[in-house]
Amino acid sequence: AQSVTQLGSHVSVSEGALVLLRCNYSSSVPPYLFWYVQYPNQGLQLLLKYTTGATLVKGINGFEAEFKKSETSFHLTKPSAHMSDAAEYFCAVIRQMEYGNKLVFGAGTILRVKS
Amino acid sequence: DAGVIQSPRHEVTEMGQEVTLRCKPISGHDYLFWYRQTMMRGLELLIYFNNNVPIDDSGMPEDRFSAKMPNASFSTLKIQPSEPRDSAVYFCASNRLLMFTEAFFGQGTRLTVV
Numbered sequence: 001a002q003s004v005t006q007l008g009s010h011v012s013v014s015e016g017a018l019v020l021l022r023c024n025y026s027s028s029v030p031p032y033l034f035w036y037v038q039y040p041n042q043g044l045q046l047l048l049k050y051t052t053g054a055t056l057v058k059g060i061n062g063f064e065a066e067f068k069k070s071e072t073s074f075h076l077t078k079p080s081a082h083m084s085d086a087a088e089y090f091c092a093v094i095r096q097m098e099y100g101n102k103l104v105f106g107a108g109t110i111l112r113v114k115s
Numbered sequence: 116d117a118g119v120i121q122s123p124r125h126e127v128t129e130m131g132q133e134v135t136l137r138c139k140p141i142s143g144h145d146y147l148f149w150y151r152q153t154m155m156r157g158l159e160l161l162i163y164f165n166n167n168v169p170i171d172d173s174g175m176p177e178d179r180f181s182a183k184m185p186n187a188s189f190s191t192l193k194i195q196p197s198e199p200r201d202s203a204v205y206f207c208a209s210n211r212l213l214m215f216t217e218a219f220f221g222q223g224t225r226l227t228v229v
Contacts, residue, residue: 034217043119043220044206046217090158097171099170100165100170102148102163104160105158106157107157108157
């Protein structure tokens, strides 16, 4: 069954520094991958998604992610962190089931941005 | 569209009481999901519906939990009786087509059982 693993439950960067949040997937079929962001006391919001086609996917707020089949990775990056990027980030994959499909999330990575 | 609407935003109840969480999905969406979020277990899918029919309830933790979707614009998640370990944030999400599309989340209900 498809699954994702997020490496690092907490990441801390300085304002203006590169943001790199790691996600590895497991799937025997081409995966459909997502990154979501959750700000404090809010629901989850989609940042970007990969289905088919271009492996470099651009999302909102300057984030992007690259699908690398050879590395089974879908890491999230942003060239320059802003204070407003402080949030929890979730990688997710569509798990294909016999009777339907469901969205399965990783454990999440809390991003802290230092001034 | 106002998005997915959940009520209440916060609920504090005593152990043993019945708790009902409510969700209004986005109009026109076929799928509705209930998730639970805790520090220990992260985001867990409890149950999801397609066209008001429960498809997968394997994530429902115990018989104390039940969910219904009487029509396309309303769903409830009920816990009876509630226990302190049920304290969590419960999210409802919906989307129009399961494959390839994002799920839209409500703002959640923070449940505290004392």
